[in-house]
Amino acid sequence: MPVYHLTVNGEKRTVESTDPEQPILYILRNDLSLTGAKYGCGLGQCGACSVLVEGDVIRSCQLTINQASGKKITTLEGLSQGDTLHPVQAAFVTEQAAQCGYCTNGMVMNAVALLAHQPKPTQDDVKQALVNNLCRCGTHDRIIRAVLRASGKVLP
Amino acid sequence: MRHNQNHLHINRRDILRAGSGLLIAFASGVATAQQKNTPQIAPGKTLKADEVDGYLDIKQDVSVIVYCGKVDLGTGLRIAIPQMVAEELGVSLQSITLIEGDTALTPDQGPTAGSSGIMRGGVQIRQAAATAREALITLAATQLEKQREELVVENGRVMTMARDKSVTFASLLEGKPFSLKIDEKVRLKNPSSYTIVGKPLPRPDITAKVTGKHPYMHDVKIDSMLHARVIRPGAIGASILSIDDASIAGLKDVRIVRIKNFVAVVSSNEWTAIRAAKLLKIQWSDPASLTGHDKVKTWMQTSFADNSNAAGKETLIKKGESGKALSDSKTVLSATYYWPLQSHASMGPSCGIADVTKDSATIWSASQATHRLRGVCARILNLPTEKVRVIYRDGSGCYGTNGHDDVCADAALISQAISQPVRVQWSREDELGWDPKGPPQLLEMRGSVDENGKLAVWETDMWLPKATASLPNIPLLGPDAAGISQPQGLSTGLITQNAHPPYAHPHLNVTVHWLKDSPLRPSNIRAPGKIANSFAVESFIDELAASAKRDPLAFRLEGLADPRGRAVCEKVAELMGWQSRPSPVNSGHQGRGFSYVHYKFNETYVAIGMDVRIDRKTGSIHVQRIVCAHDCGLIINPDATRQQIEGNILQTLSRTLIEETTFDRSKVTSIDWQSYPLLTFPEVPELIIHLLDQPHQPPLGAGEAACAAVPGALANAIYDACGARLRTVPFTKERVKMALEKGSA
Ligand code: FES
Ligand code: FES
Numbered sequence: 001m002p003v004y005h006l007t008v009n010g011e012k013r014t015v016e017s018t019d020p021e022q023p024i025l026y027i028l029r030n031d032l033s034l035t036g037a038k039y040g041c042g043l044g045q046c047g048a049c050s051v052l053v054e055g056d057v058i059r060s061c062q063l064t065i066n067q068a069s070g071k072k073i074t075t076l077e078g079l080s081q082g083d084t085l086h087p088v089q090a091a092f093v094t095e096q097a098a099q100c101g102y103c104t105n106g107m108v109m110n111a112v113a114l115l116a117h118q119p120k121p122t123q124d125d126v127k128q129a130l131v132n133n134l135c136r137c138g139t140h141d142r143i144i145r146a147v148l149r150a151s152g153k154v155l156p
Numbered sequence: 157m158r159h160n161q162n163h164l165h166i167n168r169r170d171i172l173r174a175g176s177g178l179l180i181a182f183a184s185g186v187a188t189a190q191q192k193n194t195p196q197i198a199p200g201k202t203l204k205a206d207e208v209d210g211y212l213d214i215k216q217d218v219s220v221i222v223y224c225g226k227v228d229l230g231t232g233l234r235i236a237i238p239q240m241v242a243e244e245l246g247v248s249l250q251s252i253t254l255i256e257g258d259t260a261l262t263p264d265q266g267p268t269a270g271s272s273g274i275m276r277g278g279v280q281i282r283q284a285a286a287t288a289r290e291a292l293i294t295l296a297a298t299q300l301e302k303q304r305e306e307l308v309v310e311n312g313r314v315m316t317m318a319r320d321k322s323v324t325f326a327s328l329l330e331g332k333p334f335s336l337k338i339d340e341k342v343r344l345k346n347p348s349s350y351t352i353v354g355k356p357l358p359r360p361d362i363t364a365k366v367t368g369k370h371p372y373m374h375d376v377k378i379d380s381m382l383h384a385r386v387i388r389p390g391a392i393g394a395s396i397l398s399i400d401d402a403s404i405a406g407l408k409d410v411r412i413v414r415i416k417n418f419v420a421v422v423s424s425n426e427w428t429a430i431r432a433a434k435l436l437k438i439q440w441s442d443p444a445s446l447t448g449h450d451k452v453k454t455w456m457q458t459s460f461a462d463n464s465n466a467a468g469k470e471t472l473i474k475k476g477e478s479g480k481a482l483s484d485s486k487t488v489l490s491a492t493y494y495w496p497l498q499s500h501a502s503m504g505p506s507c508g509i510a511d512v513t514k515d516s517a518t519i520w521s522a523s524q525a526t527h528r529l530r531g532v533c534a535r536i537l538n539l540p541t542e543k544v545r546v547i548y549r550d551g552s553g554c555y556g557t558n559g560h561d562d563v564c565a566d567a568a569l570i571s572q573a574i575s576q577p578v579r580v581q582w583s584r585e586d587e588l589g590w591d592p593k594g595p596p597q598l599l600e601m602r603g604s605v606d607e608n609g610k611l612a613v614w615e616t617d618m619w620l621p622k623a624t625a626s627l628p629n630i631p632l633l634g635p636d637a638a639g640i641s642q643p644q645g646l647s648t649g650l651i652t653q654n655a656h657p658p659y660a661h662p663h664l665n666v667t668v669h670w671l672k673d674s675p676l677r678p679s680n681i682r683a684p685g686k687i688a689n690s691f692a693v694e695s696f697i698d699e700l701a702a703s704a705k706r707d708p709l710a711f712r713l714e715g716l717a718d719p720r721g722r723a724v725c726e727k728v729a730e731l732m733g734w735q736s737r738p739s740p741v742n743s744g745h746q747g748r749g750f751s752y753v754h755y756k757f758n759e760t761y762v763a764i765g766m767d768v769r770i771d772r773k774t775g776s777i778h779v780q781r782i783v784c785a786h787d788c789g790l791i792i793n794p795d796a797t798r799q800q801i802e803g804n805i806l807q808t809l810s811r812t813l814i815e816e817t818t819f820d821r822s823k824v825t826s827i828d829w830q831s832y833p834l835l836t837f838p839e840v841p842e843l844i845i846h847l848l849d850q851p852h853q854p855p856l857g858a859g860e861a862a863c864a865a866v867p868g869a870l871a872n873a874i875y876d877a878c879g880a881r882l883r884t885v886p887f888t889k890e891r892v893k894m895a896l897e898k899g900s901a
Contacts, residue, residue: 018408022427030426035375036368040503040552041584042430045829048503076368085367092366096358096795099803100230100553101365102503108366127837134829136503137230137553138806140840142799 004069008032009078020066025049027065028075036076036105040134047106047133051075057113076105079112088112091150092143099137106133111147120151201333205263208291208334211284212245216326218312219251225265226277227257228361229524230553231859232796233273235359239792240278243352244285244345246309247325257526257548267525269556269680270649271759271857274792278855286342288334295328347790347851354851356795361550373522373549374507374581381509381577383426385433386566386634387419388590390440391822392676403437412436413573418637420570422578430583444821447675453494453884456598456619460669467622467670472652476663481613485604488613489703491696491900493883495597495688496816499832500681504552505587506559510567511577516543519568522551523560532561532629533568536640555807557630557647557679559591565634585827592630593817594681595621595648595674597688599655601696605704611715613663616655616693620685621674623648630679648678650756651685654864657693658754659715676819683860686755687808687867688885694751694868695883698739698875707736708872709750718754720787720850724763725752727785727846732765739876745770747877751868753861760861761787761848764805766841768873770880772896775889777813777874779841784862786845789853797858801845804862810835812867814886 001016008028015031023042028034028051040048042061049061052074079086085093088111098104107130114121114129121129126147135143149155204210205225213221222241228234238252255261257268265277289309296314297304300321307314315322347353364370389395395417404410404421410432413420421432447455459465482488509520510533517537523529526546534541546564554560563580571578582590598619606612624645635642656666701711709729716722728734732748741747747770752763767781782805791797814833818826826832871882880895895901 017427018425019427019431026427029375033377034368035372038372038374038504038552039581040505041829043584043828045584046503076366080367085363089363089366093358093362096362096799098230098362098365099232099799100503100550101361101370102230102372102552104365105368124838127840130837133837134503134834136501136555136807136834138803138810138835139799140806140835140837141802141843144837144840 004065006068006070007072008034009074015065017065021064023061024063024065024068024073025060028060034075034077038102038105040102045132046103047110048103050106050109052109052113055113055116057110076108079108086112088115088147088150091146095142095146095149097139097142097146099139103133103135103139107135107143111150114147115151121147123148201261203263205265205280206338208284208288208336208338210263211281212288212334214325214329216331218247218324218326219253220245220247222252222254222281223262224254224256224277224281225262225527226268226273227524227526227548228550229268230550231273231800232359232793234361235357236274236792236796237278237281239352239355239357240282241285243350244282245289247312249352249357251312258545259527259530260545264527267528269524271859271861273857273859274855275759275857278792280338282344283338283340283342286344287336287339290339290342291334291336292325292328296323299323299328350851353790353792354849355793357793359796371549372504373520373551374504376509376520376549378509378511378577381579382422382424382574383429384413384420384422384567384570384578384580385429385583386580387421387433387436387438388586388633389417389637390438391442391444393443393445394440397439397441400437404432404435407432407435413570415569415573415638417639418569418634420566422570422574426581442822446819446821446823448820449497449675449816449818452497452596452675453598456596456671460619460671465672467672469667469669471665471667473656473664473666475661478613478615478663478665481663482602482604482615485613487703488602488604489699490600490602491699491883493599493601493688493692493695495691495885497596497676498594498681498811498815499588499817499826500555500558500591501815501832501834502552502554502558502587502591505582505584506563506591507551507579507581508560508564508567509577509579510564510571512537512568512571513575515539517545517568519544519546519564520549521546521560521564522549522554523564524554524557525561528629529561529564532632533564535642536565536635537568537572555682556594556649556684557592559587561629562590562633565632569634569638588832589824589827590633592677592679595651595678597651597685599689599692601692603696603700605700609704609706611657611659611661611700611711614657614661616666618652618655618668619671620651620668621646621648621678622670622672630677646674646678647680649680649684653689653756654686654753655689655693657697657715658721658752658757659697659712660717661715676817676824682807683863686860686864687811690751690753690864691867691871691885694753694865695871698749698868698872699881702739702875705738708739709734710736712750712752720761721752721754723848724761724785724787727848728763728765728783731783731785731844731846734765739872740879741876743877745772745877747873747875749869749871749873749876751865751872753864755861755864760856760858762862762865764862764865764869766869766873768870768877770874770877770892772878775892775896777887777892779809779839779870781842781844783844784846784865785848786858786862787848787850788856788858788861789850790855791847791849792855794847794849797847798845800858801862802843804860805843805866806835806840808863808866809870812870812885812887816886
């Protein structure tokens with residue numbers, strides 16, 4: 001079986017795939033037991049599967065193992081250091097910004113990418129940055145607050 | 157507090173059979189701090205819903221296991237139920253471990269539906285906790301040689317008021333169960349002395365959810381589990397004409413499982429199963445039996461009138477002589493409102509795992525009704541119910557019966573066929589295409605206002621699919637395709653409630669025209685029926701108020717006697733700075749709207765006000781602000797309650813503005829997020845939510861009620877802004893433009 005090398009959450013990993021077109025979502029979830037990224041649509045439409053590839057937020061359902069080969073990938077699990085949460089994760093906890101939480105991975109990963117490029121976004125910037133991330137539970141308001149909180153905004 | 161949701165990986169051999177047929181699960185695989193605390197379950201534990209031991213197990217180390225038949229669907233029950241128990245029993249929150257929806261461990265408290273988690277489930281467990289506390293005090297009175305009145309409970313101990321003597325719950329029980337029926341009249345703690353209930357405590361699962369450690373249904377792995385995809389028919393009701401096995405010959409490690417018209421592909425690798433499902437060529441028949449979504453509205457009335465689909469006419473409420481009063485009225489208003497079929501549209505397509513052996517089955521499921529599903533699976537698999545165990549794991553939010561039950565039946569059928577554990581994951585297209593749908597609703601209102609500008613007469617006529625009496629479950633897709641007989645019929649939830657105004661009305665009539673069939677398989681979807689009904693009622697009240705040139709809020713309040721109802725309305729008016737004037741305003745694009753709902757007429761009170769701006773050129777609706785006042789009685793956890801209300805509001809805003817399941821003659825055509833779009837972040841308005849706490853009233857539900865007040869407030873705000881009356885959901889740009897032209901749409 002063809003073998004691929006990746007760096008996932010700082011660790012070198014070797015995975016096999018019979019199909020070079022296999023999206024890395026399945027590799028992460030099934031082969032590497034990193035289930036933070038979720039399958040929501042497999043169509044690039046919802047964002048639930050988001051991961052960081054070389055620092056950019058990417059939909060892992062759309063990235064093949066062949067394309068990901070040799071790349072540095074960070075998943076939701078890789079954001080926190082032991083019990084210390086990433087500031088975005090901590091802000092999500094403070095705002096209790098999840099209901100079912102199925103969309104949460106996508107929201108957190110996109111927020112991390114946004115704040116890396118734009119450390120002080122306005123509320124509208126946050127809304128635009130998340131325009132292609134869907135949430136069915138209606139947690140949007142808290143997610144916006146959490147991202148603003150993570151950017152250091154003082155919220156009432 | 158811990159919650160027992162952490163078995164990421166479950167070893168089949170770890171599921172041991174204990175005395176009295178009880179199954180015990182131990183966690184293995186990834187060990188987490190919580191996992192090490194996975195409780196040992198006492199063999200022989202009762203599942204009786206009317207016994208204290210059904211719900212509570214007090215351990216020797218004074219930790220308490222709470223067995224809850226209701227489940228947390230992302231709704232906050234996982235904090236609220238322990239808060240109720242800790243408060244009533246006199247233990248710390250940290251000492252509680254909650255186990256939810258496991259048919260081998262938790263009593264059957266009915267489905268987690270109808271916003272009943274706290275109102276019924278929680279209240280029942282609170283009674284169990286109070287009964288337990290009273291029994292413990294009695295035991296302690298003997299042991300400490302004190303009067304019961306001299307004793308209090310705190311932190312898992314009974315102690316004297318002076319705190320000079322105390323004894324732990326565990327030592328009072330000496331490892332024995334309570335063996336007590338729940339006392340329904342038991343003395344409950346005075347809410348004035350609450351220290352845990354009423355606090356906005358954080359939910360225990362959020363950290364795990366934001367770090368990727370929360371074990372969802374979708375993440376469960378079982379030893380030697382295979383991955384399967386079910387191939388749903390090319391058309392609803394289709395049968396297989398031919399299967400071309402050779403079409404997947406190029407793929408290794410795949411097998412086809414076929415039971416009549418049920419076809420699945422199975423592989424040890426999930427991606428291989430997905431590829432096989434895409435590649436496998438099947439020729440299906442095409443019965444082309446559907447109405448088409450654009451014809452449903454007319455079809456509901458015509459198919460009743462020509463008797464092809466009529467299941468009787470029923471008068472639900474009759475007061476005074478509405479018919480005569482209407483014909484005596486100078487002006488009679490009438491209007492027709494329509495709510496389309498909609499999907500539950502869960503973010504994560506449904507997933508289930510089944511491990512079926514010759515004589516037993518274990519199913520992992522995100523179903524909102526694990527106990528009900530147990531019976532269903534037993535029937536499908538032809539096993540005795542007691543040989544089937546269904547274990548709840550969190551899914552993606554479901555908001556009613558989505559595909560969670562179907563997918564478990566899929567997994568069960570395949571696992572039985574191949575004698576191996578099987579995980580079935582639906583695709584996005586499966587979920588939007590095949591989840592049971594919220595049924596369509598058509599309402600026709602007639603009414604008049606008297607010469608004093610007061611509501612005089614009201615008539616509602618509804619066209620609704622008739623739910624089949626005592627249907628045990630919705631007919632599931634897998635068994636139907638596999639030719640396994642199951643009770644057939646329609647399941648809708650209670651969809652006739654809230655179909656008349658909660659305001660004084662001398663003459664009233666509510667009639668339903670029952671339809672035998674519904675265009676697509678229906679099921680309960682959040683706040684079943686009440687959203688469309690309240691939309692029609694609260695819109696029509698506004699139409700009547702406008703016709704009488706009355707301020708819509710004053711018009712409502714005039715006929716509203718219930719002080720709790722008045723309080724939510726007045727609160728919204730205050731928060732919005734409501735100025736008394738009739739609608740519409742002259743601006744042409746900026747308006748405000750109001751809506752009030754007393755949910756089911758005996759539960760939660762909700763008022764909602766909205767500010768909107770209309771772009772007359774494009775027809776787009778910009779909702780700027782939503783203000784909500786909410787009274788659900790005693791509030792267990794204000795933050796979790798608030799979050800439920802936010803979710804109700806935004807989800808229903810999405811349903812009202814955008815959502816409709818579309819279908820042609822053969823099948824559903826809205827099968828991805830482009831053809832079934834949801835509300836996006838830029839469309840999210842400012843939310844102002846005010847909770848009216850009623851600590852001395854019973855707790856009511858917060859999972860549904862606010863939904864029902866959303867569409868009316870929106871329609872009324874649009875009318876106020878631009879004089880266009882929207883009576884058909886969704887409020888698309890085209891409809892807004894049409895209504896601007898013609899007055900209504
Ligand atoms: S699962 Fe990848 S975008 Fe939806
Ligand atoms: S929290 Fe459930 S989908 Fe966003």
